[in-house]
Amino acid sequence: MQDKTILEVKHLSKKFGETDVLKDIDGTVKSGEVICVIGPSGAGKSTFLRCLNLLEKPTSGEVNFEGTDLTNVDDKQLVKLRERMGMVFQSFNLFPNMTVIENLKLAPIRVKGMADAEAEKTGMHLLGLVGLQEKAHVYPSSLSGGQQQRVAIARALAMNPEVMLFDEPTSALDPEMVGEVLEVMQKLANEGMTMVVVTHEMGFAKEVADEVWFMADGYILEKGKPEDVFDHPQNERAKDFIGKIIQSV
Amino acid sequence: MKKRVKAIIQVIMVIGIFLTLGIWQTTQADAADNSLQRIKQRGELIMVTSPDYPPYEFQVNKNGKSRIVGMDIDVAKKVAKDLHVKLVIKSMNFDSLLVAIQTGKADMAIGGINPTTTRRQSVDFSKIYYSGGQSFLINSSDVNKYKSVKNLRGATIGAQTGTLQYGLAKKKIPNSTVKGMDKSTDLVLALKTHKIDALGIEKPSAEAYVKNDPSLKMIPSGYHLDKNEVGAAIAFKKGSDSLVNAVNKSIDQIKQQHLTDQYLASAGKYMKVNTVNTSMWHYWSYFAKGVEYTILISIVATFFGVLIGVILALMRFSKQKWIRGLAISYTEFIRGTPLMVQVMFVYFGIGVVVNIPALISGMIAVSLNSGAYVAEIIRGGINSVAAGQTEAAESLGLSKRDMMRFVILPQAFKNIWPALGNEFISLIKESSIVSIIGVTDLIYQLNIVRADTYRGVMPIFVAMLLYFIMTFALTRLLNHYEGKMKHAG
Numbered sequence: 210m211q212d213k214t215i216l217e218v219k220h221l222s223k224k225f226g227e228t229d230v231l232k233d234i235d236g237t238v239k240s241g242e243v244i245c246v247i248g249p250s251g252a253g254k255s256t257f258l259r260c261l262n263l264l265e266k267p268t269s270g271e272v273n274f275e276g277t278d279l280t281n282v283d284d285k286q287l288v289k290l291r292e293r294m295g296m297v298f299q300s301f302n303l304f305p306n307m308t309v310i311e312n313l314k315l316a317p318i319r320v321k322g323m324a325d326a327e328a329e330k331t332g333m334h335l336l337g338l339v340g341l342q343e344k345a346h347v348y349p350s351s352l353s354g355g356q357q358q359r360v361a362i363a364r365a366l367a368m369n370p371e372v373m374l375f376d377e378p379t380s381a382l383d384p385e386m387v388g389e390v391l392e393v394m395q396k397l398a399n400e401g402m403t404m405v406v407v408t409h410e411m412g413f414a415k416e417v418a419d420e421v422w423f424m425a426d427g428y429i430l431e432k433g434k435p436e437d438v439f440d441h442p443q444n445e446r447a448k449d450f451i452g453k454i455i456q457s458v
Numbered sequence: 459m460k461k462r463v464k465a466i467i468q469v470i471m472v473i474g475i476f477l478t479l480g481i482w483q484t485t486q487a488d489a490a491d492n493s494l495q496r497i498k499q500r501g502e503l504i505m506v507t508s509p510d511y512p513p514y515e516f517q518v519n520k521n522g523k524s525r526i527v528g529m530d531i532d533v534a535k536k537v538a539k540d541l542h543v544k545l546v547i548k549s550m551n552f553d554s555l556l557v558a559i560q561t562g563k564a565d566m567a568i569g570g571i572n573p574t575t576t577r578r579q580s581v582d583f584s585k586i587y588y589s590g591g592q593s594f595l596i597n598s599s600d601v602n603k604y605k606s607v608k609n610l611r612g613a614t615i616g617a618q619t620g621t622l623q624y625g626l627a628k629k630k631i632p633n634s635t636v637k638g639m640d641k642s643t644d645l646v647l648a649l650k651t652h653k654i655d656a657l658g659i660e661k662p663s664a665e666a667y668v669k670n671d672p673s674l675k676m677i678p679s680g681y682h683l684d685k686n687e688v689g690a691a692i693a694f695k696k697g698s699d700s701l702v703n704a705v706n707k708s709i710d711q712i713k714q715q716h717l718t719d720q721y722l723a724s725a726g727k728y729m730k731v732n733t734v735n736t737s738m739w740h741y742w743s744y745f746a747k748g749v750e751y752t753i754l755i756s757i758v759a760t761f762f763g764v765l766i767g768v769i770l771a772l773m774r775f776s777k778q779k780w781i782r783g784l785a786i787s788y789t790e791f792i793r794g795t796p797l798m799v800q801v802m803f804v805y806f807g808i809g810v811v812v813n814i815p816a817l818i819s820g821m822i823a824v825s826l827n828s829g830a831y832v833a834e835i836i837r838g839g840i841n842s843v844a845a846g847q848t849e850a851a852e853s854l855g856l857s858k859r860d861m862m863r864f865v866i867l868p869q870a871f872k873n874i875w876p877a878l879g880n881e882f883i884s885l886i887k888e889s890s891i892v893s894i895i896g897v898t899d900l901i902y903q904l905n906i907v908r909a910d911t912y913r914g915v916m917p918i919f920v921a922m923l924l925y926f927i928m929t930f931a932l933t934r935l936l937n938h939y940e941g942k943m944k945h946a947g
């Protein structure tokens with residue numbers, strides 16, 4: 210079971226006009242794995258993550274999700290496959306016109322055709338998981354950043370995804386709220402969720418990640434177990450980057 | 459891209475013009491004359507007039523009911539009676555009377571129309587049923603200044619737009635400035651407030667005004683005119699010989715029996731009734747009806763305007779280039795042409811193909827117009843929704859439709875609520891333009907009350923107040939809902 214490949218990226222590249230943002234990326238994510246992607250600002254981490262669920266269309270290369278190349282399917286199929294990948298954004302992106310529970314219920318009801326009562330039940334269960342059951346009927350604007358991000362995680366989980374993609378989920382938060390979100394993510398990892406996490410939280414990466422990928426200039430320059438990447442980086446740029454981060458902590 | 463859009467718009471405009479011209483031609487070429495037969499079959503004779511020209515035709519309020527009366531109406535009644543059909547009266551701006559005939563909105567136009575050579579090119583005329591003669595109205599205070607028409611040299615002269623008086627003043631009074639307005643009531647007011655020095659008007663009308671208003675005096679025009687320039691005749695669509703002949707028989711009788719004297723006398727009586735009670739309260743039912751229609755048109759136009767606006771806005775986000783182009787062309791075209799022209803186009807232009815009643819035409823035109831503006835507002839609203847919302851919805855696997863319906867549009871509407879509110883408010887005000895095709899909205903009623911009471915300013919003030927009450931009430935209502943929405947978000 211551990212060995213089942215969920216995502217496989219081959220020779221992925223992405224250009225925005227003339228600028229090469231992703232140059233030649235390869236990588237495999239197996240079921241139950243937690244991958245942390247680190248790297249300097251502008252390295253292309255967000256772009257890479259967004260290419261995984263085709264929010265951004267790759268210029269060339271393959272993105273295989275459970276054996277299907279997403280770059281080669283029509284829009285309808287893409288929507289179908291995308292619902293099985295959850296995504297959590299830096300800026301939460303909750304729907305402000307709906308209450309918390311409505312945020313959680315919308316996609317299961319509209320996309321999966323789930324009955325309202327069932328969606329409500331799973332929604333409440335997931336809110337329990339992120340510790341926010343009592344906030345079910347308020348609007349997102351009345352929540353703190355940390356609470357909003359936990360709701361966003363619950364919303365993505367409501368679609369029962371195969372893999373969760375996180376793009377710097379804690380960098381828009383006040384420091385005192387970072388912990389509660391990381392805690393939820395750690396809980397998810399422990400339960401065996403497959404996750405790709407772009408993050409600057411080295412502590413989390415060290416403790417939770419199965420693999421750390423270091424990205425810079427549109428390449429993945431170093432890949433390995435966290436202790437290897439953090440303690441004995443091979444690549445010069447990785448050494449430099451990790452050195453700076455450890456200094457600043 | 460810009461060039462292409464322009465090209466598309468041009469193509470659409472050209473097609474539109476040819477289409478209407480084509481339709482026009484075909485209806486005009488309708489050869490067989492069944493004009494009389496059609497009316498007899500229908501059992502109704504539809505006449506159109508501009509009831510602000512006493513004693514020819516004007517509105518009176520009798521026993522709380524508004525009626526159009528006057529010499530012309532009596533003539534028309536006699537014609538209908540002789541044809542053994544019912545008379546149906548439609549009212550419209552004088553400017554639009556002949557167009558209404560050409561486009562088949564009515565069987566005949568009657569309204570003190572002089573059968574000039576120019577007009578004979580576009581419509582047929584009956585025999586002349588009355589010869590009034592031309593005259594000028596001046597202020598009593600100016601009697602010494604303007605003893606005769608010779609003194610009017612270099613003066614500012616007013617006349618109803620599209621009338622013979624307008625053309626005559628231009629041609630025959632040297633160095634004069636001629637000011638045209640739609641309503642003779644406005645012209646009388648302009649005269650009394652010295653915006654104009656004299657008002658070119660038919661003699662019977664002038665006499666009516668002088669009788670009811672001591673501050674006005676009449677001087678004869680002194681024009682040497684042929685009978686087509688002094689007489690009034692009934693206008694018909696070209697090629698209605700059978701109808702014209704039948705009507706001429708009635709006119710012969712009218713002349714033999716000198717019936718117009720009788721008609722003028724009874725019109726005079728109505729005018730006396732009319733000046734007894736000119737308080738605005740007396741006319742509340744007029745204003746109420748006007749408010750009712752204005753609100754009705756605004757509500758309908760708001761509903762369909764939003765509907766059209768949403769559709770157009772969504773078309774702008776379509777993947778298909780031609781759908782986007784269509785929406786852009788429509789919006790640009792509507793925003794680039796005046797509402798007044800659009801109203802006339804729907805009523806007269808499209809009316810050639812299908813006969814749409816004035817009220818419905820007005821509603822259609824205002825809705826189509828509002829739709830273009832609402833579309834732009836909604837488009838702005840959709841663009842104002844943060845990009846992250848789209849991404850979040852996409853990442854959850856929502857379809858484009860569901861994303862619009864549940865995520866983007868509700869937020870867009872909240873953002874644009876104030877702008878949309880402004881659009882609704884301006885709709886109440888701008889819908890006033892439909893009065894030109896005879897829809898009995900507040901402006902239309904206002905003009906009737908003015909014609910009826912010989913009071914120029916007071917009815918305007920009342921209408922202004924009523925418009926303000928409507929818009930202010932709407933503003934408060936919208937603010938209330940805006941507050942509610944803020945609460946929810």
Ligand SMILES: Nc1ncnc2c1ncn2[C@@H]1O[C@H](COP(=O)(O)OP(=O)(O)OP(=O)(O)O)[C@@H](O)[C@H]1O
Pocket residue numbers: 225230248249250251252253254255256257
């Ligand atoms: N839509 C776009 N159009 C043009 N350029 C873009 C676009 N999105 C990203 N870029 C560019 O691509 C490069 C990589 O951006 P990306 O957001 O992937 O970096 P990142 O590694 O996530 O950085 P950060 O840590 O700041 O989030 C940047 O130079 C950015 O300016």
Ligand SMILES: [Mg+2]
Pocket residue numbers: 254255256377
């Ligand atoms: Mg980023």
